[in-house]
Amino acid sequence: MNENGDGDCEDITFKWSKKVPFHKVGENYKTDGYVVTPNTEDLLRSHVKRIGGQVRTRFPPEPNGILHIGHAKAININFGYAKANGGICFLRYDDTNPEKEEERFVREIQEMVEWLGYKPYKITYSSDYFDLLYQYAYELTRRGLAYVCHQKPEELRGFDPPPSPWRDRPVEENLKLFEDMKNGKMQENEATLRMKTTLGDNKVDPVAYRIKYKHHHRTGDKWCIYPTYDFTHCLCDSIEDITHSLCTKEFQSRRASYYWLCNSLDLYCPVQWEYSRLNMANTVVSKRKIAKLIEEKIVADWDDPRLYTLTALRRRGFPPQAINSFCLSLGLTGAQTITEPHMLEAHVRDYLNKYAPRAMCVMEPLKLKVLNYDKYFQSKPHSLTVENLPTNPSLGSHSKIFDEYVYIEREDFCEGAMPKGYKRLTNEQTVGLRFVNMVVSVHQVIKDEDGNIKEIEVNIAPVGEVKKPKAFIHWVSHPRPVEIRLYDHLFKHKNPEDKDKVPGGFVSDVNHNSLKVVSGALVDIEGSYEKLKNERYQFERIGYFALDPDSTDDKLVFNRIVTLREDKDK
Structure with missing residues (x-):
């Protein structure tokens, strides 16, 4: 395959x-x-x-x-x-x-x-x-x-x-x-x-x-x-x-x-x-209706990733093998039913979990400065070897950089009172960094004149020298800025053509929050667009992603194919 x-x-x-x-x-x-x-x-x-x-x-x-x-x-x-x-x-x-x-x-x-x-x-x-x-x-x-x-x-x-x-x-x-x-x-x-x-x-x-x-x-x-x-x-x-x-x-x-x-x-x-015909919930597939959505500038074109045209699914990053597997699972019954999108997405996850290499992506970056970096690393930057997919060693490995400046997710640091069950970094609580096996503790939070956090000065220590942290988080160093596009259902109702539930017609049922663009994300992926364009990745804790054809070498754009688990789709 x-x-x-x-x-x-x-x-x-x-x-x-x-x-x-x-x-x-x-x-x-x-x-x-x-x-x-x-x-x-x-x-x-x-x-x-x-x-x-x-x-x-x-x-x-x-x-x-x-x-x-x-x-x-x-x-x-x-x-x-x-x-x-x-x-x-x-x-x-x-x-x-x-x-x-x-x-x-x-x-x-x-x-x-x-x-x-x-x-x-x-x-x-x-x-x-x-x-x-x-x-x-x-x-x-x-x-x-x-x-x-x-x-x-x-x-x-x-x-x-x-x-x-x-x-x-x-x-x-x-x-x-x-x-x-x-x-x-x-x-x-x-x-x-x-x-x-x-x-x-x-x-x-x-x-x-x-x-x-x-x-x-x-x-x-x-x-x-x-x-x-x-x-x-x-x-x-x-x-x-x-x-x-x-x-x-x-x-x-x-x-x-x-x-x-x-x-x-x-x-x-x-x-x-x-x-039986395959009818999918939360969408329309009528050519006339899609043309109307394009005319109203609700979607960009026939391949807009929020649609369920095959060109749209390809652009979003759906593997064709997963689509074929999904179709096979439906069989040849004569009963007319409406299929939920999560049924297709389950086949996509099953496939990508076997073949999509792992990568790190930080959606809302927070910069850490490692004060005692030189104590543990003789060279700047330090290079790690990481398996592309831990469950499938045949997919090989790649190098990952760890330097004195590291970026983590903004939500992975909590200043002030911790929410119940919070296991990540706080002023008083340490957190581990995946792959490098280091434990991070806060030294000082640096803020700008408006009170916004500019960076956090931290110290590191190897796992074993200090108490084991409650959690290990992903991070990037020497990152590459990218644009991330997150998709949700294009319509609010399962059947946007239901005249009883949607009396104003399918256009009135559009979910205007179906596309979220994150312009300041950071990833640890290297390579030209031409080299990366056919690849799909699992960004840890975020979902499965694929490069969009809008990408250039200077600006990579990633579409989220699906989230890691179905419960996050709802």
């Missing part, structure tokens, strides 16, 4: 094959609800021959925004199941809506898939098949199973929309009108091509094609009609010989039309399996 880079999934994906009830390749007909036609046996036989019995899945995001934590579950399921069974997984961009799609999102989606440790067998686009999809739509219309409709979107809203008065339009007329749509002879919203599926209560025939005079990021201005998800998805699955079409529960209602369309065209029909 790679501790610092992309997620290596070899130790996780094999478990997927043991946690799912999916059908064997070619045995689609054994799945509950699968529609069998007179052609099914021959179609399945040809399908198995084409793919050689190989498991084939796909991850089909729409390139209209950044992937979020819910997509991480989908990535793990699709890529993980294929990999666990010696199969392949396509990364297919569902680029059928030219209004919202951007090349930026295409690039970053692939980056996030590979960051999680998965390599697509092939990258495809729904737009790769636009010519073939049009032929399928034409054939569906020729068979009398699709028709051109002129109902407006507003007519189809509500609980009891009227059936289309054009549903029984003659086939030849439908073919002519559909060709007119393709050739740009109609205006947007003037017509759609709809599939003549079996109508139920309060249902309408799904749209197969709509008119959009928009430039497409790949096909340019070649098309002015674009297929919908309902038309495209199952046909692309069929074209690519997908064996297991895995999707979240909200697509369960579309399963009937998925099977209907493949069978209506006498095409190989994959099996659609649904699993």
